[in-house]
Amino acid sequence: MTGHSTEYDPERRIKAALPLDRLSHTRLLRAALSWTDPTALPPDDYEQVALLLTEASHAVATDLRHHMDRLPPDDNxxxxxxxxxxxxxxxxxxxxxxxxxxxxxLARLLRDLYERLDRLRDTAPAARAVSH
Structure with missing residues (x-):
């Protein structure tokens, strides 16, 4: 045995329970958006960056869906x-x-997802007080 295992998680439930690594995601997307030379990296390196951005996008989209589900149906x-x-x-x-x-x-997509997530968090309705 190698001590390494792979989790089967097609619904992404395991990752959904983990906090987002926003600092790393933001650094990566900013770096990607600043690149101007298409030959600066070999295709395999672009592929690796794309995989990281894709996974980050899935994670943020999942978090965004959770926030959206808490909103009333008529909320803009x-x-x-x-x-x-x-x-x-x-x-x-x-x-x-x-x-x-x-x-x-992919970097732009991730940036857009984080912007929408921030808007939901910044304008989240105050928690309703429960009286006993």
Whole structure:
């Protein structure tokens, strides 16, 4: 035995329970968006960056869905969040991942998800006091 195991988690429940590593995600997406030379990295390195951005996008989208589900059905923030999440669902998460352009598209997606998540958190309704 190697001491290494792989978890089967198609619904992403294990990762959903873990806190987001926002600092690392933000550093990676900023770096990717600052790159200008498409030949700066070999395709395999772009692929690795794309995999990290894809996993981060899935994690943030899951967190965003949890926040959205707590909103009332008639809340405008819910409609805007559904629009962002629909965009995530429409975008293939693995297009041209071995190019600068593909990596930068994933970085923009992750940035958009974090912006929407921040808007939900910043304007979250105050918790209702429960009287006994």
């Amino acid at each position: 923030r819910r409609a805007l969040t559904e629009t962002v999440l629909n965009e995530v669902d429409r975008r293939p998460m693995q297009p041209s991942r071995n190019t600068l352009h593909g990596v930068q598209n």
